[in-house]
Amino acid sequence: xxxxFKGLNLLDPEQNLNLQADLLIEDGIxxxxxxxxxxxxxxxEVFDFTGMYCVPGLFDMHVHLREPGREDEETVQTGCNAAAxxxxxxxxxxPNTSPAIxxxxxxxxxxxxxxxxxxxxxxxxxxxxxxxxxxxxxxxELVEAGAVAFSDDGTVVKTSSILRSAMEYCxxxxxxxxxxxxxxxxxxxxxxxxxxxxxxxxxxxPTIAEDIIVARDILVAExxxxxxxxxxxxxxxxxxLVREAKKKGIKVTCEVTxxxxxxxxxxxxxxxxNYKMNPPLRTQADVEAxxxxxxxxxxxxxxxxxxxxxxxxxxxxxxxxxNGIIGLETQLALVISELYLKKHLTxxxxxxxxxxxxxKILGLNIPKISEGENANLTIFDPAKxxxxxxNQFKSKSRNxxxxxKLVTGKSIAVINKGKMYFENSFRLV
Amino acid sequence: xxxxxxxxxxxxxxxxxxxxxxxxxxxxxxxVLERPIKKVPTLQGKTICNLFFENSTRTRLSFELAQKRxxxxxxxxTKSGSSASKGETFKDTVKNIEAMxxxxxxxxxxxxxxxxxxxxxxxxxxxxxxxxxxxxxxxALLDMYSIRERLGKIDGLKVCIVGDIAHSRVALSNIYxxxxxxxxxxxxxxxxxxxxxxxxxxxxxxxxxxxxxxxxDVLNVLRIQLERKAGTNIPTLREYHNYFGITSERIKxxxxxxxxxxxxxINRGVELSSEVADGPFQIxxxxxxNGVAIRMAVLYLLGTRP
Ligand SMILES: [Zn+2]
Numbered sequence: 001x002x003x004x005f006k007g008l009n010l011l012d013p014e015q016n017l018n019l020q021a022d023l024l025i026e027d028g029i030x031x032x033x034x035x036x037x038x039x040x041x042x043x044x045e046v047f048d049f050t051g052m053y054c055v056p057g058l059f060d061m062h063v064h065l066r067e068p069g070r071e072d073e074e075t076v077q078t079g080c081n082a083a084a085x086x087x088x089x090x091x092x093x094x095p096n097t098s099p100a101i102x103x104x105x106x107x108x109x110x111x112x113x114x115x116x117x118x119x120x121x122x123x124x125x126x127x128x129x130x131x132x133x134x135x136x137x138x139x140x141e142l143v144e145a146g147a148v149a150f151s152d153d154g155t156v157v158k159t160s161s162i163l164r165s166a167m168e169y170c171x172x173x174x175x176x177x178x179x180x181x182x183x184x185x186x187x188x189x190x191x192x193x194x195x196x197x198x199x200x201x202x203x204x205x206p207t208i209a210e211d212i213i214v215a216r217d218i219l220v221a222e223x224x225x226x227x228x229x230x231x232x233x234x235x236x237x238x239x240x241l242v243r244e245a246k247k248k249g250i251k252v253t254c255e256v257t258x259x260x261x262x263x264x265x266x267x268x269x270x271x272x273x274n275y276k277m278n279p280p281l282r283t284q285a286d287v288e289a290x291x292x293x294x295x296x297x298x299x300x301x302x303x304x305x306x307x308x309x310x311x312x313x314x315x316x317x318x319x320x321x322x323n324g325i326i327g328l329e330t331q332l333a334l335v336i337s338e339l340y341l342k343k344h345l346t347x348x349x350x351x352x353x354x355x356x357x358x359x360k361i362l363g364l365n366i367p368k369i370s371e372g373e374n375a376n377l378t379i380f381d382p383a384k385x386x387x388x389x390x391n392q393f394k395s396k397s398r399n400x401x402x403x404x405k406l407v408t409g410k411s412i413a414v415i416n417k418g419k420m421y422f423e424n425s426f427r428l429v
Numbered sequence: 430x431x432x433x434x435x436x437x438x439x440x441x442x443x444x445x446x447x448x449x450x451x452x453x454x455x456x457x458x459x460x461v462l463e464r465p466i467k468k469v470p471t472l473q474g475k476t477i478c479n480l481f482f483e484n485s486t487r488t489r490l491s492f493e494l495a496q497k498r499x500x501x502x503x504x505x506x507t508k509s510g511s512s513a514s515k516g517e518t519f520k521d522t523v524k525n526i527e528a529m530x531x532x533x534x535x536x537x538x539x540x541x542x543x544x545x546x547x548x549x550x551x552x553x554x555x556x557x558x559x560x561x562x563x564x565x566x567x568x569a570l571l572d573m574y575s576i577r578e579r580l581g582k583i584d585g586l587k588v589c590i591v592g593d594i595a596h597s598r599v600a601l602s603n604i605y606x607x608x609x610x611x612x613x614x615x616x617x618x619x620x621x622x623x624x625x626x627x628x629x630x631x632x633x634x635x636x637x638x639x640x641x642x643x644x645x646d647v648l649n650v651l652r653i654q655l656e657r658k659a660g661t662n663i664p665t666l667r668e669y670h671n672y673f674g675i676t677s678e679r680i681k682x683x684x685x686x687x688x689x690x691x692x693x694x695i696n697r698g699v700e701l702s703s704e705v706a707d708g709p710f711q712i713x714x715x716x717x718x719n720g721v722a723i724r725m726a727v728l729y730l731l732g733t734r735p
Binding site: 193194195197198199200201202203204270271312315316317318319320 | 441518519520538539540541542543545546560561562563564598601624625626627629630
């Protein structure tokens with residue numbers, strides 16, 4: 001099987017590659033890069049991708065695939081389809097399934113379902129059994145089965161002592177703890193605490209609920225020498241804490257979601273539950289701090305926190321509706337529209353935050369655009385203007401606040417494991 | 430001149446003219462309530478549903494009476510707690526009621542924003558009878574009506590809202606309405622009961638009840654929710670009464686002319702001493718009567734809006 005891609009802008013910041021060239025892939029391997037004359041190659045499918053960018057396959061390190069437990073909302077299969085459609089060749093899935101990812105059986109089940117898909121799935125194991133915050137999950141067993149990091153996401157690791165144990169235990173594997181930072185004693189609310197929550201009369205969550213745990217986790221990481229990754233950072237103060245900790249050499253990394261760098265809490269004003277998430281949308285000052293953190297490198301990566309919910313559950317009174325939105329199929333467009341077009345980040349920086357850094361944090365191989373390498377690639381058009389339509393999503397769920405939004409930037413194709421997703425279907429390359 | 434909106438979701442952003450129109454219309458209905466036959470045929474043939482997801486006998490009775498006085502047909506739907514836990518979703522409940530061809534829905538719910546959500550899934554006129562800690566516009570309207578009835582005006586008056594502002598649905602509606610009609614509004618309560626950045630609405634804050642009594646023409650005293658977990662916002666009800674409760678000694682000492690409002694039901698010995706609750710400074714029962722007139726006015730203006 002041979003496929004020739006003409007006219008690509010190849011961009012691989014890890015190798016300082018920024019080159020306009022053609023790309024020949026044979027049986028899933030990058031065969032040659034350069035000015036390739038299609039007449040010299042026999043039986044070859046040709047794609048004219050002039051002007052498109054080709055980068056190491058994008059990676060989303062924070063998605064909820066809902067399987068096992070809530071297959072009505074998403075499955076490994078539909079979540080992977082959504083990832084492929086959104087331009088991602090790999091995802092890390094969070095352990096708040098039912099049962100939680102706290103045994104090798106659940107990991108095997110997920111990996112089994114993902115095995116033949118173009119998209120690589122890397123399960124994140126639970127820190128504590130059942131994510132209850134009491135006893136450690138069998139972390140050794142989970143690492144062996146394929147867990148790439150540990151988290152009680154959906155909730156915080158409840159006590160400092162169990163967090164400390166988990167971090168020390170993880171030192172044996174070099175695994176990172178991914179923390180959902182939320183002091184539960186302060187987090188009984190439906191939106192961010194601000195002038196807006198005062199006006200809307202909604203119970204609210206202050207930013208210090210996040211900051212306190214970020215501070216705690218940094219201290220525990222410093223003390224133990226372990227690695228902490230702050231999931232979905234959203235508060236200005238938390239970004240400052242991470243910035244200072246990095247300066248001291250503490251092993252802390254963090255991610256931000258597209259909604260936290262593009263929306264502020266005033267969007268809650270019409271009580272649309274698609275703007276209800278956890279952490280909640282914050283103030284404009286926090287949004288600006290997210291962009292600042294992305295620019296100066298404090299924020300290592302961008303992740304969607306793809307959180308599918310059924311329509312019945314999301315279409316509910318605001319205080320009862322579940323938190324979260326789906327994001328795999330809107331993420332790249334929001335990054336390009338809000339960060340690239342507004343000149344906050346360059347394309348190489350975007351590739352770092354959407355492809356290279358998340359894999360580094362999880363200790364995964366980083367795909368290279370180089371002859372002889374496996375082709376693990378995302379091809380996207382940074383100038384394509386389109387309108388988001390939730391009815392076109394490959395995800396099983398529809399809970400997105402970005403429906404009908406006009407955006408710029410779209411994935412054209414993804415390639416991995418000898419397969420390509422292009423124009424709504426999978427084929428071999 | 431009709432109201433500018435076909436719903437009454439709150440008083441935030443409602444034009445001054447609309448508020449005045451409601452208050453003036455209520456004056457007419459207030460007079461009807463003094464007649465031997467207290468009924469007018471204005472809303473004959475209209476069906477109104479009182480959709481109460483939270484117990485509130487007083488507000489529901491007041492709305493029901495207003496509807497009967499206007500000759501409307503009334504149906505009541507009462508259910509408490511999360512709809513999610515009871516099988517039928519909120520949306521299904523509303524769609525069912527809508528299928529019965531109702532013209533107006535009066536809604537009370539513990540979640541802020543439910544009336545706004547209703548406007549998206551129903552074609553009826555929506556009247557907010559209290560949503561979460563957000564708004565309770567008819568309560569504020571009847572408060573303003575009662576102040577105007579007693580003091581002849583709102584413009585230029587100094588009004589202080591006293592108590593648990595953060596967990597109140599009455600406070601915000603009063604703030605919006607009173608400021609719109611030209612009053613100077615202040616708040617008095619423990620710091621834990623004042624929500625974030627509320628000064629940005631154009632109000633001032635004090636934690637000294639004597640100052641609040643001395644410096645204002647009107648005190649609108651909110652009910653302290655006894656069911657709130659003790660110790661979370663205030664140490665004890667006793668301490669609250671000692672430092673924020675309104676007593677006749679405090680009134681006599683600071684401002685014997687002050688007018689006391691209370692949305693009811695009163696916790697005697699907490700926010701008001703019994704003496705004040707029954708005394709000459711308060712107009713609490715007038716508020717109840719005026720409440721019917723205000724609700725008649727709102728129902729009438731929305732129900733007959735072209
Ligand atoms: Zn989370």
